Amino acid sequence: MTARTSAESPxxxxxxxxxxxxxxxxxxxxxxxxxxxxxxxxxxxxAAGVNSAMLRKDxxxxxxxxxxxxxxxxxxxxxxISREIGLTQxxxxxxxxxxxxxxxxxxYAGFRSRGFRVVSLLDAxxxxxxxxxxxxxxxxxxxxxxxxxxxxxxxxxVATPAEAAQEVTDRLVxxxxxxxxxxxxxxxxxxxxxxxxxxxxxxxxxxxxFHEQRRSPSYAPTISTTPAARGAVAxxxxxR
Amino acid sequence: MTARTSAESPxxxxxxxxxxxxxxxxxxxxxxxxxxxxxxxxxxxxAAGVNSAMLRKDxxxxxxxxxxxxxxxxxxxxxxISREIGLTQxxxxxxxxxxxxxxxxxxYAGFRSRGFRVVSLLDAxxxxxxxxxxxxxxxxxxxxxxxxxxxxxxxxxVATPAEAAQEVTDRLVxxxxxxxxxxxxxxxxxxxxxxxxxxxxxxxxxxxxFHEQRRSPSYAPTISTTPAARGAVAxxxxxR
DNA sequence: TAGATTGTTAATCGATTAACAATC
DNA sequence: TAGATTGTTAATCGATTAACAATC
Numbered sequence: 001m002t003a004r005t006s007a008e009s010p011x012x013x014x015x016x017x018x019x020x021x022x023x024x025x026x027x028x029x030x031x032x033x034x035x036x037x038x039x040x041x042x043x044x045x046x047a048a049g050v051n052s053a054m055l056r057k058d059x060x061x062x063x064x065x066x067x068x069x070x071x072x073x074x075x076x077x078x079x080x081i082s083r084e085i086g087l088t089q090x091x092x093x094x095x096x097x098x099x100x101x102x103x104x105x106x107x108y109a110g111f112r113s114r115g116f117r118v119v120s121l122l123d124a125x126x127x128x129x130x131x132x133x134x135x136x137x138x139x140x141x142x143x144x145x146x147x148x149x150x151x152x153x154x155x156x157x158v159a160t161p162a163e164a165a166q167e168v169t170d171r172l173v174x175x176x177x178x179x180x181x182x183x184x185x186x187x188x189x190x191x192x193x194x195x196x197x198x199x200x201x202x203x204x205x206x207x208x209x210f211h212e213q214r215r216s217p218s219y220a221p222t223i224s225t226t227p228a229a230r231g232a233v234a235x236x237x238x239x240r
Numbered sequence: 241m242t243a244r245t246s247a248e249s250p251x252x253x254x255x256x257x258x259x260x261x262x263x264x265x266x267x268x269x270x271x272x273x274x275x276x277x278x279x280x281x282x283x284x285x286x287a288a289g290v291n292s293a294m295l296r297k298d299x300x301x302x303x304x305x306x307x308x309x310x311x312x313x314x315x316x317x318x319x320x321i322s323r324e325i326g327l328t329q330x331x332x333x334x335x336x337x338x339x340x341x342x343x344x345x346x347x348y349a350g351f352r353s354r355g356f357r358v359v360s361l362l363d364a365x366x367x368x369x370x371x372x373x374x375x376x377x378x379x380x381x382x383x384x385x386x387x388x389x390x391x392x393x394x395x396x397x398v399a400t401p402a403e404a405a406q407e408v409t410d411r412l413v414x415x416x417x418x419x420x421x422x423x424x425x426x427x428x429x430x431x432x433x434x435x436x437x438x439x440x441x442x443x444x445x446x447x448x449x450f451h452e453q454r455r456s457p458s459y460a461p462t463i464s465t466t467p468a469a470r471g472a473v474a475x476x477x478x479x480r
Numbered sequence: 481t482a483g484a485t486t487g488t489t490a491a492t493c494g495a496t497t498a499a500c501a502a503t504c
Numbered sequence: 505t506a507g508a509t510t511g512t513t514a515a516t517c518g519a520t521t522a523a524c525a526a527t528c
Contacts, residue, residue, distance in 0.1 A: 016519060022446040026425065040485065049427040053521050060487055068486040069528040085446050086453030093445075104344035110425060110442040116449075154456075155448055178455055179448040181441075185266065185350060187289040195451045197444045201421075202350040204437045205333075206262040206325050208395055208419040209355075211435045213326030215418055216394075256495060280509065293497050300511055308510040309504040 013084075017058045021081050023048045024055070028078040040071040087115045094120040094153045094177075096168050097160035098128055098138050101183055105157055106134040119151045124164065141168065148175040155179045162186040169196075253324075257298040261321050263288045264295070268318040280311040327355045334360040334393045334417075336408050337400035338368055338378050341423055345397055346374040359391045364404065381408065388415035395419045402426040409436075 027047035031039055041059075045052035059065065059072075065080050066072045082088055093116050095106050105111075106121055121133055122141045131138045139147065147153065156172040158165050158180060165184035172180060173194050180196045182188055185203075188196050267287035271279055281299075285292035299305065299312075305320050306312045322328055333356050335346050345351075346361055361373055362381045371378045379387065387393065396412040398405050398420060405424035412420060413434055420436045422428055425443075428436050 014519075018450050019443075019447055021450070022440075022443040023427075025446075027427075041487095042485085047427070049429075051521065053523090054519090056485095056487060057520080064487070066486050067528060068526070069484045071485070084450070086449045087446065089453070091449060091452065100344035100347045104340035105441070107340045108441060111445065114442050114446065116442075116445050154452055155445065179452045181444055181448060187263075187267075187287070189289075193455075195448055197448055199439060199441065199444060200262075201345070201348060201439065202354050202356075203259075203262040204421055204439060205351065205356050205395065206265075206327065206354065207259055208421060208435055208437055209326045209331060210258050210261070210324070212331065212394055212419045213329070215433075254495075281511095282509085291497065293499090294495085296509095296511065297496080304511070306510050307504060308502070309508045311509070 013061045017061055018085075020048070020050065020054075020058055021085055023050070024058070025078060025081045025085070025087075028074055028081070032074050032078060037074050038071050039074055041066070044072065090115045090117055091154040092117050092119045092152050093155045093157060094118075094122060094144075094147060094151070094172075095157045095159060096122045096141060096144070096172070097158065097164070097184075098123040098125075098131075098133060099159065099161075102157075102159035103133050105159055105183075106136065116155070120147045120153065122147065124160075144168070144171050145175045148172065148177055153177055155181065157181045157183070158188075159183045253301045257301055260288070260290065260294075260298055261325055263290070264298070265318060265321045265325070265327075268314055268321070272314050272318060277314055278311050279314055281306070284312065330355045330357055331394040332357050332359040332392050333395045333397060334358075334362060334384075334387060334391070334412075335397045335399060336362045336381060336384070336412070337398065337404070337424075338363040338365075338371075338373060339399065339401075342397075342399035343373050345399055345423075346376065356395070359393065360387045362387065364400075384408070384411050385415045388412065388417055393417055395421065397421045397423070398428075399423045 024044065027044055028039075030047060031044070041052045041056045045055040048055065056066075059077075062080060062084050065077050093111065095102050095118060098106070098121055102121070102123070106118055111118060118134065118136065121136050121138045122144055123129070123138050124141045126140070128138045129140055148156075153175075154177065156169070156177045156179070158168055158172075160168055162184045165182065165186050166188060169180055169182070169188050169190060173190055178194050180188065180190065180194065182196055182198045183200075185200055188198075190196055264284065267284055268279075270287060271284070281292045281296045285295040288295065296306075299317075302320060302324050305317050333351065335342050335358060338346070338361055342361070342363070346358055351358055358374065358376065361376050361378045362384055363369070363378050364381045366380070368378045369380055388396075393415075394417065396409075396417045396419070398408055398412075400408055402424045405422065405426050406428060409420055409422070409428045409430060413430055418434050420428065420430065420434065422436055422438045423440075425440055428438075430436055
């Protein structure tokens, strides 16, 4: 899912751990809102939906922020994780592609509340130019390079059709954007050092379908099909 | 991300492999559309963005569909993977929560083209009742149980605010839905045998932010902060 | 001190990759 | 037959988990 080759970040935190830090942060926030000031690894792990041994191992990569026999100070641990992730600093986001999904993303409140500022919306369709979404006017994708430079864009969200995604990504990267969140159903190739994360709705559904199939009563473990019979089945794909 | 405890499906296909099958399917479709009828593991792996050894290992779990010295028949492999995933059968999907994201999901063309039929839209807000989205009328979430039974819903998409997600999930599960795609930023607890997959936009952004931070020039490997200084920093979380 | 809970070590487990014998 | 490429084995690597000594 990511362009990094190593499983460890430069500072030595395993990718699997990095992916769970936001989960811990969320759980800590929930505890904090309920007035909890101290919690055990057991309680926090349960709130985050993981094993407590894993939680302690993960946290040990950040430092020693707990107290033996007591637990973790909720406010402090929350701050330490935020800092580790880099949420103490705001980051500017540009959304490219203002279809249904792009518009929903532009409006997504979860971005802003976590230090991600959507500062620009870009699309290739002239009919959308000037349209206001989430208090921003949609600009032509031709302005991409100018927008990245002017507005100091750090993260690009690609919500274009699959066919346009690679070109948009190339231009984002060339303009200096090194973090891409890709919603287009396509594999992006990027140079070393650029980070791509992929969110693919139809792939998630297909994984569910796989398990679903193994539950349904009509499921037969072995289906023999002749090559001729196979040819008769139309398999659909793509389309977005 | 999933409620299954074992890493293997009943039929013995590792979860990591299952998660890549849709990728291979997509790559095969692209090859097919370009007129390619046969391809090597090398070519397919490159199109899917994975190592060719991993691709061959993954495919070996399904059976022996390649020809040594030649490669794979694109149409046949595509059919075999579709069948394995269970895409040869249509599945009915209900979307609960018709905010920006829910509406975008209801309109998402990638669902229908892959055998997922959105058959019902549900929301708790009376102002949305009767509104038409993607040719469907929004119904009260109170109708959930009736809708699942009447329309044979196999997959529930939860796009509600975090606070409502667990209750909606409980009701979906009680009504017989065993596959849940969760977009709400919260951990769902479900009984054994129910499959939950989670798509969390803000977590993806936070993972990008982590790597982004390690690139930016202002990044200092060790920041010493006193407990007092920490207390002064407001860390925001949640909000959706 | 006795009880609780962290941080870490060691064991286990699964996933990835390289290499190559089988075979078209 | 010679060349190509699969399917599989074995090696490596990373991630998870159990267990416990350290210590509050």
